Amino acid sequence: MNRIGTLMRREFRGYFATPVAYVFIVIFLFLAGIFTFYVGNFYERNQADLEPFFRYLPWLYMLLIPAISMRLWSEERKSGTIELLMTLPVSLADAVLGKFLAAWLFTALALALTFPLWLTVNYLGDPDNTVIAAGYLGSLLMAGGFLAIGSCVSALTRNQVIAFVISFVICFAFNLSGFPIVLDFFRAWAPAVIVDTISSFSFLTHATSIQKGVIDLRDIVFFTSLIGFFLYANMLAIDARKSS
Amino acid sequence: MENLIEVSDLHKRFGSLVAVDGVSMKVARGEVLGFLGPNGAGKSTTMKMITGFLAPDSGSVRISGQELGANPIAAKSRIGYLPEGAPAYGEMTPATFLDFIGDIRGLAPASKQARIREVVAKIHLEGVLHQTIETLSKGFKRRVGLAQAILHDPEILIMDEPTDGLDPNQKHEVRQLIREMSPHKAIIISTHILEEVDAVCTRAVIIAKGKLLFSGTPPELAARSAFHNAVTLSVPAAMVDAVEKSLRAMPGVAGLEQGVGSDDHLRLTVLPKSGETLFPRIRQAADDAGWPVREMFVEGGRLDEVFRSITTSTAASAGGHRS
Numbered sequence A: 001m002n003r004i005g006t007l008m009r010r011e012f013r014g015y016f017a018t019p020v021a022y023v024f025i026v027i028f029l030f031l032a033g034i035f036t037f038y039v040g041n042f043y044e045r046n047q048a049d050l051e052p053f054f055r056y057l058p059w060l061y062m063l064l065i066p067a068i069s070m071r072l073w074s075e076e077r078k079s080g081t082i083e084l085l086m087t088l089p090v091s092l093a094d095a096v097l098g099k100f101l102a103a104w105l106f107t108a109l110a111l112a113l114t115f116p117l118w119l120t121v122n123y124l125g126d127p128d129n130t131v132i133a134a135g136y137l138g139s140l141l142m143a144g145g146f147l148a149i150g151s152c153v154s155a156l157t158r159n160q161v162i163a164f165v166i167s168f169v170i171c172f173a174f175n176l177s178g179f180p181i182v183l184d185f186f187r188a189w190a191p192a193v194i195v196d197t198i199s200s201f202s203f204l205t206h207a208t209s210i211q212k213g214v215i216d217l218r219d220i221v222f223f224t225s226l227i228g229f230f231l232y233a234n235m236l237a238i239d240a241r242k243s244s
Numbered sequence B: 001m002e003n004l005i006e007v008s009d010l011h012k013r014f015g016s017l018v019a020v021d022g023v024s025m026k027v028a029r030g031e032v033l034g035f036l037g038p039n040g041a042g043k044s045t046t047m048k049m050i051t052g053f054l055a056p057d058s059g060s061v062r063i064s065g066q067e068l069g070a071n072p073i074a075a076k077s078r079i080g081y082l083p084e085g086a087p088a089y090g091e092m093t094p095a096t097f098l099d100f101i102g103d104i105r106g107l108a109p110a111s112k113q114a115r116i117r118e119v120v121a122k123i124h125l126e127g128v129l130h131q132t133i134e135t136l137s138k139g140f141k142r143r144v145g146l147a148q149a150i151l152h153d154p155e156i157l158i159m160d161e162p163t164d165g166l167d168p169n170q171k172h173e174v175r176q177l178i179r180e181m182s183p184h185k186a187i188i189i190s191t192h193i194l195e196e197v198d199a200v201c202t203r204a205v206i207i208a209k210g211k212l213l214f215s216g217t218p219p220e221l222a223a224r225s226a227f228h229n230a231v232t233l234s235v236p237a238a239m240v241d242a243v244e245k246s247l248r249a250m251p252g253v254a255g256l257e258q259g260v261g262s263d264d265h266l267r268l269t270v271l272p273k274s275g276e277t278l279f280p281r282i283r284q285a286a287d288d289a290g291w292p293v294r295e296m297f298v299e300g301g302r303l304d305e306v307f308r309s310i311t312t313s314t315a316a317s318a319g320g321h322r323s
């Protein structure tokens, strides 16, 4: 536990040692604002809630989270520090978890910095703050899911650009699989089981219900098991490819 | 003696390339093993297996009597390791990096600070403590790697080319450091600098193409040299032909090499037939003939020449590297 904490702190500070953290946070907040107020028609809707913000967040994450996760393991492999890390007295699970948690904490920080949006709706109206809290929880879980995917992918390559692109594509697929257009396309010819399976893997489906304030255990289980699955795959990927 | 490192019959392939092919060795507390071999011989790969970074295809590694695979974390906490190229997190400074290593190694906060100060002083990192590692010169990066490896005062120390990139003063200091630490530790260093073997190692191991070709003390290694017990003398250039002629005729002489000298003198190295001692005979001849010999000494053996002959012999190349 101690070692996971040490690894996490090192990784977390690493984000702030380079401009990555600041660039990410600024772009994230900027785009979150644009999506909420302009694309999401925040004012025209005349409703005091953060629905537009949460609606566009999966798409924002799809683009930005791979940018955080791409360096997690590719950088270790590229610079050779993976050899240092793996010969320190830490287990592979500790290392994977420590890095993942650092990245997750970082996205949580970025998410928390959207609090002016929350202040705004509370100033303008009288929103249901439990729904908003649920929305934040759902978003955080979703961020964890995207990050686990990205972390796993970054263990497969020493090239950060490749890690970014592949993570982006996978995240895109996980988002799309709940999109009505995509589901309709499958519905036209595939049996319902397949359509339901595809839809059940969608981040949108699971996140949307949480964001509406409905905290369903199944959605939480979905995200936590998805994170568990990809982090486990992450460990296997490191073991298989650390030397090459 | 207490063997802290026991490696037996290690094998490792990368695809069709056999990188390590049946290497065995033991290192006891108090020993410094010099690990030699040409580029691509498999030194780093062997070290990666001993430190638990790579899993061998077959063979076993025992650390302090315990199978490495049985409890890798316990084994790793006993080992200090300087990987090839001294990788470190570039965005950190030596201060934050060593602090991180201390935490991961489980040093208590108070002793960690004391230990960091001690190691920083030993390795002379004071001047660069707060500069990011990626901006350090190559030699300083190597020193940060060294500091990291010895921070927890491990009983087993494995260093892949520890003096590569250091200036002569630093090389000297690092060797001194290794000597100081050696009574309490089992140490393996790989190196391409043969004088280093003489300077710090109690034993030398040579591998080529993954196969172990020699294991013995540095004097034993030197004794394999054609120059072992050779006599080198310098005489005025004008007399070289005459001296050479009478030396060649001397019993027990296997050959003669001319080297460069200085101000009108030339160096001649007389190689003995195996087991012969030439020095008294040559001194006698010089006295008798009245050669104005300026210097004359017995050679212990030339390590670079032995290294070359061991690693390029047919035995080494007949191994069939690829399969």
Ligand SMILES: Nc1ncnc2c1ncn2[C@@H]1O[C@H](COP(=O)(O)OP(=O)(O)OP(=O)(O)O)[C@@H](O)[C@H]1O
Residues within 6 Å of the ligand: A243, A244, B014, B017, B018, B019, B037, B038, B039, B040, B041, B042, B043, B044, B045, B046, B084
């Ligand atoms: N990850 C890898 N994948 C494929 N081949 C590898 C890998 N690591 C090492 N090799 C090969 O294994 C052989 C041994 O390499 P190794 O790094 O152990 O040599 P070395 O003795 O340390 O050489 P040097 O003196 O140049 O450091 C080389 O032919 C190398 O190309």
Ligand SMILES: [Mg+2]
Residues within 6 Å of the ligand: B043, B044, B045, B084, B160
């Ligand atoms: Mg090497």
